[in-house]
Amino acid sequence: MNEPTSKPWYREFWAWMVLAPLITVLVVSSITVSIAVRHADDEVRDTYHKDSRMYHFSAEQDQRAKALGLAAMVQFQRGDRGVVVELNGNTEYPEKLLLTLSHPLEEDLDQHIVLSQLSVGRYSGSLPVDLNNRWYLRLMPELDPELHKNAEWRLKGEINFDLGEAAPLNAASR
Numbered sequence: 001m002n003e004p005t006s007k008p009w010y011r012e013f014w015a016w017m018v019l020a021p022l023i024t025v026l027v028v029s030s031i032t033v034s035i036a037v038r039h040a041d042d043e044v045r046d047t048y049h050k051d052s053r054m055y056h057f058s059a060e061q062d063q064r065a066k067a068l069g070l071a072a073m074v075q076f077q078r079g080d081r082g083v084v085v086e087l088n089g090n091t092e093y094p095e096k097l098l099l100t101l102s103h104p105l106e107e108d109l110d111q112h113i114v115l116s117q118l119s120v121g122r123y124s125g126s127l128p129v130d131l132n133n134r135w136y137l138r139l140m141p142e143l144d145p146e147l148h149k150n151a152e153w154r155l156k157g158e159i160n161f162d163l164g165e166a167a168p169l170n171a172a173s174r
Helices: 014-036 060-067 145-150
Strands: 048-051 053-058 071-077 082-088 096-102 111-119 122-126 133-138 155-160 166-170
Touching: 071 133, 071 155, 082 096, 082 111, 096 122, 096 145, 133 166
Parallel strands: none
Antiparallel strands: 048 053, 071 082, 071 166, 082 122, 096 111, 096 133, 111 122, 133 155, 155 166
């Protein structure tokens, strides 16, 4: 009588019925983890601080800007990548200002432009890249973007380059 020869384990149907779901879970979970790491949420850059489980917003810079009557108009000249800012208010005008353009979704696309004073209240700088779509704007006398919380005042606004090339900047009201 001939005994049937046994097949190696990897040729057995039931072995693959048990292993297939496990292999699928490993592949899908590794893809999910790589997507989560690559597209992690960006840090919120503003005057917020975390106290226990609550987030608090500090409006001191905005209140100072409002008390000084500060307002500005930003004009972008996209052809030659220039930026001109007209600053008005009851303040001592610094020699340089920092204009931060924050992308709504990707922190890696944020731009920091140092503006030099041309005349009293008039500043200019240049854009490193062409900009399109919508951006949040922040103007302050602190030149280091990491030290934005130390700025004496700040003005905020936003611009959509699809609609125009100028935007007003004002003290945020909360």
